[in-house]
Amino acid sequence: MWQLRTPITRRAALDFSASEQSRVTVTQLGDDSVQLINAVEYVNWGKAQLQFLVCEDCGYVGCAPEGWVELKRADPLVLIMPAFTSIGEASEIIHSEYSPPYYLVERGAIYVEQEIYTKTFCQIAAFPRLETLAPLSAWEAAKLFQLEAPSRVLGHLSTPLQFNQALVIASSEGNFREQTKALTALINRLLTQLHPAKLQRVTEQDHIISLSLDLAGFPEWQALSYNGSRYALYLEPGYVIE
16 A cells, blocks of 8 residues: 555646547646546546546546546545455456556555545545545455555456465465465455454554565565464555454
8 A cells, every 4th residue: 555645736638629529627636656636527526436537538437447446434544445346346348447547556555544635635626525435344455455465466356365375485484384374364254244344553563474475576475464462464554454
């Protein structure tokens, strides 16, 4: 995950002449490194799933594929993440239509402190009020963990989580076989829970455990935290899923 602290707006012109419209001026939102929304005025605000990157030839939601997000509350954060529900419900033929913006694929989900969300984001555009955001479900937390995992080790977002335990060949500390079983059990628990998930900051008692994977380049995956008595799924940069 990555944090968005200070969103920036700028004015831009989009040429809609290809759809027999005129050239329009729009508001774009992002930060110094990425454009989060390409036309604030054309986002389908008020819906559960939002298209943040709309077609730049016409401005119509749904015309261009991809660019879809959902906003969820996971105290003390607001998450901007893929529209997991739409991807999961779509057929195999059209699931890519609801794929997330490129920046979520490349960098993971965005998290925003709730105070910043209320005082900044909601003042810039028609972002839903904090109290109206649905809480992050346990299933969505599992999908979020899938998104953040390297090298698609848990499978593609459009598929159920699939984890081959044989891919883990070592860990930064402790018994990697025990840790692999714990990771699998934690994922399965999320997939069967009905109550919302929570994200908690790691504490001084939490040890972050990296698992070495038998994949190209032998990537290390910071996947677990251990507080001396139990494991928890770990999300960069410093949160565990409860």
